Amino acid sequence: MKDKKKLGEFCLALCGKIKMKPYGRPIVKRLGKGRIEGISAIMFIETSTITVHLDEFDNRAFIDIFSCKKFDSEVAKKFCKEFFKAQRVKSKTFMRG
DSSP: OOOHHHHHHHHHHHHHHTTOOBOSOOEEEEEOOGGGOEEEEEEEETTEEEEEEEETTTTEEEEEEEESSOOOHHHHHHHHHHHTTOSOOOOOOOOOO
């Protein structure tokens, strides 16, 4: 949850799992202070973006995959859970018309 390099690796690996084409390298930064401190990443993909915010205080990850191209949200969810060794996952999928 505190390794910027690993978060960058996660973004690129997630692209491969959901068959998205990365557009450049992920941008990874440390943000916030105290209870809201953590690292965040933006991964541009050809069809939009993947954003990740890691909450170090409460040990949570917030991951948003926004794409005009369809992808398998269950594959994404499973990969994220395994990568972060999460005990539980909450997810929502919104389909745009």
